[in-house]
Amino acid sequence: MIEAHLPVLVVVVLLLGAIVTVLGGGGRGSWLVALAAVATSFFLALRLLEKVVSDGSVRELLGDWPAPWGIELHVDLLGAIIITLVTGVGLVTTFYSYRSVRHEIAADRVNLFYSLWLLAITGMVGICVTGDVFNIYVLLEVSSLAMYSLVAMGKDRDRRALPAAFNYLVLGSIAASFILIGIGYLYMLTGTLNIDDLHQRLSQLPQNRTLETAFAFLMVGLSIKVALFPLHLWLPEAYSRAPTAVAALLSATATKVGIYITFRFVFSVFGTDTGFLGVSNSTILLTCAALAIVFGSLSAARQKSLSRILAYSSVAQIGYIVLGLALLEKNAVEGALLHTVFHALMKGGLFMVAGIYIYRLGSNDLDRLRGIGRKMPWTSAALVAGGLGMIGVPGTAGFISKLYLLRGTIASGEWLLTAAILLGSIFAAIYVWRVLEIVYLQKATDDREIKEAPLELLIPTWTLLGLSIAVGLHSSWVVELLEGAAAAMLGGNG
Amino acid sequence: MSILGSYNDWIFVILLMIGLYGVIARHNLVKKVISLAIFQTAIFLLFISMGVRTGGVAPIIQDDPSITYASPLVQVLILTAIVVSLSVFAVALAIIVNIRRAYGTIEADEIVLIDDRQEEAGEGTP
Numbered sequence: 001m002i003e004a005h006l007p008v009l010v011v012v013v014l015l016l017g018a019i020v021t022v023l024g025g026g027g028r029g030s031w032l033v034a035l036a037a038v039a040t041s042f043f044l045a046l047r048l049l050e051k052v053v054s055d056g057s058v059r060e061l062l063g064d065w066p067a068p069w070g071i072e073l074h075v076d077l078l079g080a081i082i083i084t085l086v087t088g089v090g091l092v093t094t095f096y097s098y099r100s101v102r103h104e105i106a107a108d109r110v111n112l113f114y115s116l117w118l119l120a121i122t123g124m125v126g127i128c129v130t131g132d133v134f135n136i137y138v139l140l141e142v143s144s145l146a147m148y149s150l151v152a153m154g155k156d157r158d159r160r161a162l163p164a165a166f167n168y169l170v171l172g173s174i175a176a177s178f179i180l181i182g183i184g185y186l187y188m189l190t191g192t193l194n195i196d197d198l199h200q201r202l203s204q205l206p207q208n209r210t211l212e213t214a215f216a217f218l219m220v221g222l223s224i225k226v227a228l229f230p231l232h233l234w235l236p237e238a239y240s241r242a243p244t245a246v247a248a249l250l251s252a253t254a255t256k257v258g259i260y261i262t263f264r265f266v267f268s269v270f271g272t273d274t275g276f277l278g279v280s281n282s283t284i285l286l287t288c289a290a291l292a293i294v295f296g297s298l299s300a301a302r303q304k305s306l307s308r309i310l311a312y313s314s315v316a317q318i319g320y321i322v323l324g325l326a327l328l329e330k331n332a333v334e335g336a337l338l339h340t341v342f343h344a345l346m347k348g349g350l351f352m353v354a355g356i357y358i359y360r361l362g363s364n365d366l367d368r369l370r371g372i373g374r375k376m377p378w379t380s381a382a383l384v385a386g387g388l389g390m391i392g393v394p395g396t397a398g399f400i401s402k403l404y405l406l407r408g409t410i411a412s413g414e415w416l417l418t419a420a421i422l423l424g425s426i427f428a429a430i431y432v433w434r435v436l437e438i439v440y441l442q443k444a445t446d447d448r449e450i451k452e453a454p455l456e457l458l459i460p461t462w463t464l465l466g467l468s469i470a471v472g473l474h475s476s477w478v479v480e481l482l483e484g485a486a487a488a489m490l491g492g493n494g
Numbered sequence: 495m496s497i498l499g500s501y502n503d504w505i506f507v508i509l510l511m512i513g514l515y516g517v518i519a520r521h522n523l524v525k526k527v528i529s530l531a532i533f534q535t536a537i538f539l540l541f542i543s544m545g546v547r548t549g550g551v552a553p554i555i556q557d558d559p560s561i562t563y564a565s566p567l568v569q570v571l572i573l574t575a576i577v578v579s580l581s582v583f584a585v586a587l588a589i590i591v592n593i594r595r596a597y598g599t600i601e602a603d604e605i606v607l608i609d610d611r612q613e614e615a616g617e618g619t620p
Binding site: 045134137141148149152155159160162163165166169170173174176177180181184187188389 | 514517520523526530533534537540541548568571574575578579581582585586588589590592594596597602605606
């Protein structure tokens with residue numbers, strides 16, 4: 001009974017949790033409910049992944065209405081992987097949030113915070129289970145609305161969270177509207193919203209202007225949502241002012257789900273076999289991606305606080321992922337998927353480190369971090385582990401995904417892109433080194449006694465970063481899993 | 495198809511551009527939100543005008559097979575989209591109320607000035 005309804009249960013558990021947490025009131029209760037909901041959802045996601053790996057993609061008809069009329073839930077390998085990633089990182093960050101939320105958010109709003117927290121995860125998981133493009137739009141707005149409010153809740157620590165949240169909201173809404181226009185044009189052409197149906201009917205259509213317009217609107221909207229250069233302006237402000245637990249959750253999951261939607265539209269709706277996706281369509285994306293890598297890494301090297309360095313580094317990493325996607329080449333697409341998963345682990349862990357510094361020092365401005373490596377050895381070691389992954393040093397997860405991306409650019413003969421990836425890694429080495437030099441080699445300016453972070457914060461941080469190193473050393477099973485997903489994507493109908 | 499024949503598309507595009515211009519050009523946050531509303535309403539018009547059929551009536555099934563119906567699906571979709579945009583405005587206005595409390599102004603350029611001054615004074619994160 002549970003087996004048959006896994007796709008819908010994985011979402012409903014979170015949604016129910018979001019309602020119960022509001023009723024739960026303040027105190028420890030709301031956190032426990034949130035933890036239980038995310039843990040259950042993660043467990044169901046693992047079952048779902050296991051099922052998809054063994055029997056192929058899972059479909060469920062809501063209310064038993066047959067597919068093109070009713071809404072169909074459809075989880076394929078890529079969807080199942082992203083669901084596991086989102087709920088898994090969600091579980092770790094929920095665990096982490098207990099201390100930091102108590103520290104940063106007024107006690108009477110904690111239950112509301114967790115309600116929004118669960119709604120954000122609900123929306124993201126929902127996007128990955130649905131097989132209907134309009135559903136994707138609605139669920140994207142569900143999660144985005146929760147995220148705007150979560151960012152705004154950083155106001156108790158820093159009032160600049162409010163303008164940051166407002167700008168995020170305005171840009172996010174424009175993005176969602178563009179996606180809606182794109183979906184509208186697709187519906188106009190085909191009369192269906194079901195992803196499989198859309199793909200089938202689009203492949204019978206001749207090349208036409210409406211289709212191109214739809215693709216353009218969708219891509220611009222999604223580029224804002226994933227913060228692709230030059231549409232990334234909301235990201236650094238939102239991530240550096242949000243409550244620290246929120247920054248960790250969003251950096252690891254929100255843009256990744258945006259990437260998932262991009263994959264879905266590019267490969268499952270338009271598809272490589274329709275002859276629509278060609279060189280002309282990907283040139284713009286490739287240019288933006290290459291600029292994102294160079295510009296993002298360069299800006300990261302000039303920031304004054306750890307949070308902002310990490311945020312600009314995210315802009316660069318999004319560039320790597322979009323570059324792999326837009327090349328439409330086997331190795332590159334695999335690299336993009338690997339980077340999506342690995343970057344989620346590494347950046348989530350790094351934002352947790354940034355949060356721990358805020359928890360102990362009240363800020364993570366670089367001049368406050370002088371010599372902190374000796375006072376907080378475990379936290380700073382986590383920073384090293386994550387930082388090396390950002391550069392892509394062999395032995396870390398970041399190395400493997402970049403290797404695949406490099407192979408992809410070489411195989412398709414795009415030497416400029418190869419250069420962009422290498423240049424990005426050099427700049428990454430510069431901004432990571434700059435932080436590590438301050439943390440380890442400079443003398444502390446104040447002699448205040450600073451204790452090591454509490455275990456409740458260290459354990460989740462090391463879970464994510466340890467995992468990123470573990471897959472760096474033993475990558476074969478992850479790579480195999482994602483190669484399967486990439487093959488399904490490139491093989492046309494995912 | 496004549497230029498005036500697709501007048502609904504013209505209205506859609508013009509409203510969309512008015513809204514987008516307002517979001518970018520206005521400094522007042524409430525005016526930005528109103529512009530966003532115009533922007534999203536334009537999209538509702540695009541969808542609803544899609545469902546129009548010449549001589550179509552409201553989609554309530556009748557026995558007569560010669561009747562053409564307007565497409566009900568786009569209207570249902572837009573009903574959902576209206577609810578979504580309503581929630582967006584609720585969140586946006588709630589954030590604006592909080593901005594007014596924290597900064598004493600709702601002009602975007604003044605907020606930027608206040609933040610810059612605070613950063614120069616070295617107050618940084620409280």
